[in-house]
Amino acid sequence: MISSSSIDKVFETARVEEVIGDFVQLKKAGTNYKGLSPFSDERSPSFMVSPVKQIWKDFSTGKGGTAVSFLMEHEHFTYPEAIKYLAKKYNIEIEETVQSNEQKEKANERESLYLVSEFANTYFQKVLHKTDQGKSIGLGYFKERGFTEETIKTFELGYSLNEWQAFTDEALKQGYQIDFLEKTGLTIVKGDKRFDRFKGRVMFPIKSMSGRVLGYGGRILIADKKAAKYVNSPESDIYHKSKVLYGIHHAKQSIAKEDNCYLVEGYTDVIQFHQTGIKNVVSSSGTALTSEQIRLINRLTKNITVLFDGDAAGMRASLRGIDLILEQGMNVKVCTFPEGEDPDSFAKQNTLEQLTCYLNENAKDFIQFKASILFEESKNDPIKKADTVRDIVNSISKIPDRIKKEIYIQECARIMDISEEVLFSTLAQMNKKDTQEESKKTKTEQKAFEVIRHQQQPVKKVDVQYVLERKIIETLLLYGDMTEDFEDLVLKENDKGELTLEPVIQQAKVFEKIYLDLQDDEMEFTNSQFKTLYYTIIDRLNQDATFELKTFVNSVDQDMANEITTILMEDERYTLDNWNRMNIFPKEKTTSVAQLVSETILSLRCFLIDQKVREFQQETLQNKIDTNRNILEEVKDYSGLKMLLSRKLNRVL
Structure with a gap:
């Protein structure tokens, strides 16, 4: 704890x-x-x-x-x-009591998978640095790749002993269950036999954006035709390779700062770039790029530079990933290295200044790169050239932004020496096909909607009481512990014998004023969630000398926290739409806190009076009797009270 x-x-x-x-x-x-x-x-x-x-x-x-x-x-x-x-x-030292065995057993399955993965990470690092086999083979390999001790520790690289069950035996000895070792993929279970999946491999831990170990990549160091060069952890509850980018944990801050992300293919490419000084780099870990991986980058920047080695066949296969990036509305550049070089080897042979200079000078816009690659293959074959043009226009059609589309069409026409009209016509045909398919889909959805629409109830009117109760909760959250001067209007008889409203100033805490006003009128919340929130907030404001909103939100359950943030952020939602850019300026809040409280309470009182009068009317109609004197008197009293409150409300406004 x-x-x-x-x-x-x-x-x-x-x-x-x-x-x-x-x-x-x-x-x-x-x-x-x-x-x-x-x-x-x-x-x-x-x-x-x-x-x-x-x-x-x-x-x-x-x-x-x-x-x-x-x-x-x-x-x-x-x-x-x-x-x-x-x-x-934030470099805060925390006090923690040791967990008992019973508490450890209560950890859920997902958490157990994380614990096993973290143990494995510590174990593989220990083997690399503390055993003879790890130092001579694993550490020797990393040193040969040019990695420094600092880099090896930063990326927490490790080594798995070239023995069938070394890791599994140690994990079981430390109390980790075989079920979780198998589910993380660290151990392969076949009947009564158990094997280490990463036997004899150097280990690259794959981490989430926050730094949790999700899985591993392992590279074999001995020549074995039957064994794969690289092996990754299998899919599990915590590791989904299509949603993970290697190096994202170390790169995220640099990506946001530089407003650009370098995308490479392998683990060592990432590590070598990082060691050279370029830290905004991630890898798809040898798998085909997915839309989920692109969205990870999209949260941090709109700009991606894809780095390819000199292998033309590999580059052509990787072009498909560019279309996925374009679909996400991102800006793509491509940079290739000299033949025989890859990001790892090139970064190893060059200084930070030389590498940065090369990337800046050789990073091409994707359309220039794609056109140059495909044009070389088809320049002497008219049919292939036509297919190439169509392929490039297809990529341009993926771009959501219409202005960018037009600019890229113009650029493609210049590079491929073909008229813009033909390219725009081809683009229009592609868009028409997409539109027709989308239209079919929409019509199908509309038919389904028509069936549902006829079954639906009429749209409900605005629930005034819900809105006012919500406003009370918002006021308590934002201003509950503030002290304000409240103006109350009291009926007094003047010299002429007429009743007039005279102001009386009283100082009070906002939450006390709201609580007392609601108590006086015996008003109860009709929304159960608001009712729970109301009494929770009042109780906290009564107990705590200082009311911290973020501490309070952290102390309630998630459903209540969601409701609180919705209430508090709703009024500021308009800033997402950037109205100012269109010369529409939302009105700033100028209402004082005391005025806000009085207006809300009075509005709720008026609403409840109207509700009470409607109840009398309904009761009279249901009983099918003439309106008796008592009911008339009640309605008259309520109407008089409503008029008085309306005068007060008008004064507040």
């Missing part, structure tokens, strides 16, 4: 914009920050972070909360793990 003082220190220190900024590229939007949702596939930002309130809200999925809840949602951390991650990030 982590001590409460350590948790408090983490909450006080952690900044939500800094924590989320490690995973999502955030841009200033007024007093807030906005970015692309890390929980859904989108091109327009719907994710907002408030440094003032220290909360975040994802309007595309409805999720929200604090820095801790973000880590729990995005990285699937448990609460203690999120606290530990933040403590490490």
